[in-house]
Amino acid sequence: MSDPLSASGSPPCWICGDPADSDEHKFKRSDMVTRYGTNWPPVQQPFVFRGDGRWIRIQGPNSGQNLYRDMLCKPCNNARTKPFDLAYERFSTWVLANAATLCDRTEIDFGEVFGDSYPEETIQLLCYFVKSLGCRIVDAGAEPPSALRRILTTPNIIDTTPFRVTFGINDFWHRVDPSGHIVGKGELIRWPDSSAEAGFSWSETLGYLEIYHWYDVVWHPFPYGGDVMTGPLRSVRLAHYDPFPSEPAATMAGVADSL
Template identity: 30%
Template sequence: MKCWICNNPADTREHVIKQSDIRRLFGRGPYPKGKRLKRTDQNQNKKLIQSEDSIHIKYQKSLCKECNSARSQPWDEAYDKFMEYFLSHESELKNIRKVDFKNIDQYDNGTFSKRLYSYFIKSFGCQLQESGQIPPLELSEFLLEKRNNTNLKVTFAIYENMPQNLTSSMIQIRDLEGDYDNLLKMPLNFTWAVSIAWLTIIFWFNKVPAVALGSPFVGNTGNLGIGSYKDIGNS
């Protein structure tokens, strides 16, 4: 397989969920018997996860070493800062429903926003590749700085009805969905979502985000409006 960003041979695996997120919520592995994390996939297959480096929470090899390390390091760092801020300001953010990037990175002059967006593009592209889709060229072109926008919008929403009575924190990875054009024989759009504790991050490619789910983020603003997410599967 080739790296979907730069086309070199893909020899590394990207995490579906960042190791730092897993450590923030569950502590450092290896996890003792009885405290192992469970991953449930769309076919309800459960896998026990013994450490945050487990192969069950990584994608197939879809990136080269350069793209998965030096190139993406600033994006990963921006995302880590973002999540750290979110998860440590729970009551405030649930209350005011917006976030100013200056509170996360005080020296922000637009780079933070772009780097954060780049992280989400990388994450979304890996998810497409894993699901057997070809990541649209505009995603890799953006990451290689050959263009300055894409049709991916990201929204952030409070998970209002997350399952109660959980014994530990929760991460949910939802299925990739989309519409297919039978005439052109190609996908028209995609949506995907990940919940990390009470924060749900929703990806919209070629699709207009639902207003209630937060303000669309495309990496060029210094603030975000946080929306409200309810899983209709949860009572």
């Protein structure tokens, strides 16, 4: 995509089109701090795998390697999407706190996660994932679909279709780290459609919980199973997925040593 520059010379905010002057974390700062603390000695700096297969270590939650630079304007990154960020932080904290039992559950009960405010906060959580996917698409150099903008700019939206989410337990990541401290991102896939806008699929990982993003991609049934979410739900059934069933319990140390 050739980014048209705004009148101010900054690239436009992908949500509203105003000049983008605000960075967004790739891995949310709160996810990093709750799982790893604020100061990381060199041997504990996390590995991040780049798109070309090489890896780097990032030095802290605010490291430049962990930022999408100038992708949003301040009003969109702060006021507009703040409730979405807060719902996500609440969800992420719950996922980490329940790492000992999440693997044995068949569903996520959002009443347990959010209490009585689950009808509002489940939609805000979905909107956080919309923001996250949009930033990833822009970072890949593609044009974010207009429906993603519409979802984020429509007050009190109750249905995020054609954006859908499914949740699943990744049994391999559970064997690697049952304490649930892993954070990760999957591969962004663009699904060309000759008659309409392209669809996208992606995933984010919190511990061993996979959050699958499906933008205008519909499966019958969806891969790995689980309930499809586009609006407020009290609970969703979880998918289960084991990408390496014959791999018993690799450790991250072992992975690092082999590089």
